[in-house]
Amino acid sequence: MESDHIYNSLYMVFVLTGMGGEVPFPWKRNKKLEKLLIRGGKRLKGTVKVSGAKNAAVAILPAAIMTDEKCIIDNLPYIDDVTVLAEILSELGARVTLDPAGRITIEPSYVNTYRADYNMVKRMRASYYLLGVLLGRFGRAEVAFPGGCEIGVRPIDQHIKGFEALGANVNIKNGIIYAEAEKLIGTEIYLDVVSVGATINIMLAAVRAEGTTTIVNAAKEPHVVDVANFLNTMGANIKGAGTDIIRIDGVDKLYGCEYTIIPDQIEAGTFMIAAAATNGDVTVKNVIPKHLEAVTAKLLETGMKVVEGDDYLRVVGTGVPRGVNVKTFPYPGFPTDLQQPMTVFLSIADGTSIITENVWESRYKHVAELKKMGANIKVDDRIAIIEGVEQLTGAPVKATDLRAGAALIIAGLIADGVTEIGNIKHIDRGYEHIEHKFIKLGADIERITVDQDGNVKKPSLVV
Ligand code: UD1
Numbered sequence: 001m002e003s004d005h006i007y008n009s010l011y012m013v014f015v016l017t018g019m020g021g022e023v024p025f026p027w028k029r030n031k032k033l034e035k036l037l038i039r040g041g042k043r044l045k046g047t048v049k050v051s052g053a054k055n056a057a058v059a060i061l062p063a064a065i066m067t068d069e070k071c072i073i074d075n076l077p078y079i080d081d082v083t084v085l086a087e088i089l090s091e092l093g094a095r096v097t098l099d100p101a102g103r104i105t106i107e108p109s110y111v112n113t114y115r116a117d118y119n120m121v122k123r124m125r126a127s128y129y130l131l132g133v134l135l136g137r138f139g140r141a142e143v144a145f146p147g148g149c150e151i152g153v154r155p156i157d158q159h160i161k162g163f164e165a166l167g168a169n170v171n172i173k174n175g176i177i178y179a180e181a182e183k184l185i186g187t188e189i190y191l192d193v194v195s196v197g198a199t200i201n202i203m204l205a206a207v208r209a210e211g212t213t214t215i216v217n218a219a220k221e222p223h224v225v226d227v228a229n230f231l232n233t234m235g236a237n238i239k240g241a242g243t244d245i246i247r248i249d250g251v252d253k254l255y256g257c258e259y260t261i262i263p264d265q266i267e268a269g270t271f272m273i274a275a276a277a278t279n280g281d282v283t284v285k286n287v288i289p290k291h292l293e294a295v296t297a298k299l300l301e302t303g304m305k306v307v308e309g310d311d312y313l314r315v316v317g318t319g320v321p322r323g324v325n326v327k328t329f330p331y332p333g334f335p336t337d338l339q340q341p342m343t344v345f346l347s348i349a350d351g352t353s354i355i356t357e358n359v360w361e362s363r364y365k366h367v368a369e370l371k372k373m374g375a376n377i378k379v380d381d382r383i384a385i386i387e388g389v390e391q392l393t394g395a396p397v398k399a400t401d402l403r404a405g406a407a408l409i410i411a412g413l414i415a416d417g418v419t420e421i422g423n424i425k426h427i428d429r430g431y432e433h434i435e436h437k438f439i440k441l442g443a444d445i446e447r448i449t450v451d452q453d454g455n456v457k458k459p460s461l462v463v
Pocket of ligand 1: 055058126154155156157158159160193194195196197198219330336337359360361
């Protein structure tokens with residue numbers, strides 16, 4: 001058993017090294033010394049292709065080990081969260097072939113453990129999906145509390161409530177969540193808060209439960225629907241994903257399949273806001289425009305032009321935006337993950353804008369960084385009041401979390417002078433080839449490596 005495990009881990013490394021990269025796992029580079037350097041003032045112009053959805057990928061990849069058969073998943077974003085997860089699956093015993101072009105093959109028949117320790121899961125928040133997956137597959141899971149973005153207290157009480165309702169015993173000891181069930185039995189589960197993670201995790205466990213599970217007050221995000229579609233392709237019987245009541249009829253067996261992940265609506269929204277903020281003209285391709293209705297509506301309200309096609313959205317800047325109010329809500333509301341980029345855009349708007357963050361309680365860490373760049377923003381609990389300024393100015397800043405990092409890139413693009421963003425490991429967790437995509441649109445941005453004293457050593461390796 002032990003030697004199988006080692007063999008499979010090596011198998012994954014071999015395949016990645018075989019791709020010719022100098023460092024097979026980009027996340028293993030010492031990113032503490034990497035920065036993004038942006039010389040602001042360029043209007044973004046051209047076309048950018050959006051990658052596959054991170055938040056779907058981080059659930060679909062672990063879900064693939066709920067069968068014994070091979071799954072091939074396409075349109076994967078090549079981001080650190082995906083490479084980390086691929087490695088975690090290989091550490092659990094799966095044979096994993098990850099092609100940086102966006103395809104993964106997972107052969108899970110060798111998975112032989114229901115344990116994911118802290119060293120495995122600390123690198124990503126969404127490793128909590130292993131709980132639902134391992135509970136569904138083995139009736140047992142031991143998963144350490146995950147790492148991930150610091151954007152507020154991130155409880156998983158609703159996940160646990162769901163597993164318990166399905167008949168599992170759940171205990172937490174020394175930072176490890178132990179879940180065990182002789183048999184999972186379907187039931188009705190009402191979520192006290194609309195939670196993406198709890199909805200998906202309960203769905204994962206419930207596909208193998210006996211009988212019918214109903215999740216009431218479920219999250220409706222596109223990635224919830226994508227995970228349900230993937231599970232249904234594997235032979236599950238899930239109805240209602242995308243509405244607030246999801247019904248899952250348990251099945252005895254899941255099968256291998258081929259599946260293509262949906263486009264990332266948050267990456268798309270990031271480029272839309274960047275286009276508007278730089279007064280640019282950008283076509284964001286490979287999107288499902290319906291997923292971005294809240295963003296489109298807000299950009300139109302600020303006076304920007306948005307043209308909608310079948311699989312693209314073109315955003316055309318029309319000068320100084322009007323200040324507007326934004327309230328974040330679960331889908332189809334304005335996504336919390338785009339609140340930070342939107343804050344940057346509104347920081348140069350005409351007049352006052354008010355943002356209300358309804359999803360996470362401390363998602364304004366980027367504001368302190370934006371103030372260094374001249375933004376005029378006051379935060380009071382969940383509300384940010386933004387008085388638009390004429391111009392931001394470049395400064396050394398730090399990404400405090402993934403979307404804060406994306407927001408700071410946009411700030412750098414519109415600022416006068418040079419912005420240096422540190423702590424960019426957060427950005428690489430969720431955005432594929434970020435600087436290259438912006439360079440293609442005309443941005444002046446590069447990745448540099450600095451020494452301990454902050455002196456530039458060399459431009460960094462391509463991610
Ligand atoms: C997911 C996304 C994240 C996004 C968030 C909200 C992934 C990997 N991440 O995170 O980018 O910002 O949805 O759209 O998909 N809550 C509880 N108890 C729980 C679970 C959640 O109280 O058991 C609360 C949270 O504190 C938060 C709210 O519910 O205030 C929403 O959280 P949730 O939707 O679960 O976020 P994640 O799935 O972690």
